[in-house]
Amino acid sequence: MSVQAIVPDYRGVVRDRFENFHGNQLVYVAWDKHLMFCAPFAFPVPPEMSFKSLLTDVATDVFAVHPEFDQLDWSKAEWLLDGQPFIPQLDVALKDQGISHKSVLRFQTPELKGYMGADI
């Protein structure tokens, strides 16, 4: 049973359908083991946006406040897409490399240990 309802075949309204975001899709981005940022960020971006643009035009501004950001080399970051290892193609559109509406992108930088080496 997909819901305990008093009427048969009750269907809920899917409130966060792609169609509701006016041409954007949601992408969540997080820097693993950098808990200065308490949770992943939610970005509305066009599916046609390139991965490179997501990094430079969207993510950089948000993550740049971290004291380790200057040492961050995007080309060395390791990525997970929806929990699976992922090698991004910088000039390819998000939608053409499997980054879909409400996908989670996490990047890991094992050599950067966070503020005071405390994963912050």
Place this chain on the structure above:
Amino acid sequence: MNKNKVTTMAAKKLSLKEKYSLLTRDLDWEFSYQDRKDAFPMEEFEGIKITDWSKWEDPFRLTMDAYWKYQAEKEKKLYAILDAFAQNNGHLNVSDPRYVNAIKLFLTGISPQEYQAHQGFAHIGRQYGGVGARIACQMQSIDELRHVQTQVHAMSQFNKYFDGFQSWSNMQDRVWYLSVPTSFFHDARSAGPFEFLVAIGFSFEYVLTNLLFVPFMSGAAYNGDMATVTFGFSAQSDEARHMTLGLEVIKFLLEQHEDNVPIVQKWIDKWFWRGTRLLTLVGMMMDYMLPNKVMSWKEAWEVYFEEAGGALFKDLARYGITMPKYAALVEKEKEHISHQAWWTFYTHGHATGFHTWIPTDEELDWLSEKYPETFDKYYRPRWEMAKKLEAEGKRFYTKALPQLCTTCQIPMLFTEMDDPTQIAYRDTVYNGDRYHFCSDGCKDIFHDEPEKYVQSWLPVHQILQGNCGGPGVEQVLSDYYHFNVGADNMDMKGSPDEKRWKQWKGVA
């Protein structure tokens, strides 16, 4: 003269027991030409089997006439004290102006839920075939209405002197962190009548209420807030009744039919998990927002859940009920969640309707002492970082909106409990759409009724869909949340609240 005489005589003739029976059980009647099922259409769809409503033990043994009299007396006392509070500038007696932010959280986060409890109990007070259960729920419904009213009146004293109290009714189902308690009650109220009662009456009022009530009321007492303390006293006898009702419903359902046991267990698992997620806000309040601390969140959890709840579930074992599914996980979480939550509010302090701040050095030491296993290792460094940034004139506020859990609607701030530096991610794909959760508990709840939770009104997504005004966050805060931007939000340091307090106290 005659009229008086008649009433007195009638009263003399009725024993308490008779009066009780006339004013409760006797309000029901046999249905001669209507089908009872049509009169109580919600009684069966949840799968609960009731074989004999007469087995319902009235938990209150209270009749309406006695109820009115008793409540009116309490009301009189409460308002006398609130008047005195106003006349004597009681707001100047609080320990520290930071304290007032705890009751901003109470007014915006809890009081509207008293109103939802009122609505929910009024609804189910119509839905049960058994009159005893209906009357009990109707009385609780009136209690809850009285709670929201008296809380608003008690806290309105502070609204004259501090920011952040003015738009609680507008904020409650709009603001990103207030959707957490609001959606909790929406979930319960949109369930069937038995689930509602297990959710609110048992899991919340009976199992978890001490973790909500005691912290706020003792917090008020420890911090010189007589208005809130007095409200607390006035609600205490109600809460005792509510707890009795919560326990009665569980025992009644379990004794009625063995098929009810797995259904009730599932609801207990669900609502225990939802309740503990909700109480994250209380844990944060206890550990970070009370200038004079009552006890740590961890201690409160140990006393009020592990000890008291442990005994309760031992008692319920004879019905085949076991400890709530994620109780063992929550035992680990007690070391972490308050710290993770306050860091979230601190870093989103530009978007909160109360002030946030870095704990003082003494408070940091208190936290180290209360959380010897975790605080220095995982959480103190965050505050060292915040202090450094603040000293450089770069008080840290995040620049984007956080991802939320679909079920509890809390930002995805919780970590794996065995790896407190790793955010916990859970997700699922349902009908082609992806959904995210903070925990297995929240994912389980979604999985059980996906058609319910695909409808989650997630504040961040609503903002990003353009449904909350904007385009910028600042406009959302001012036009949609009705914050006084620059006064209600941001750090305690330099706030108008702080400036006024210093003026009143004559300190520079």
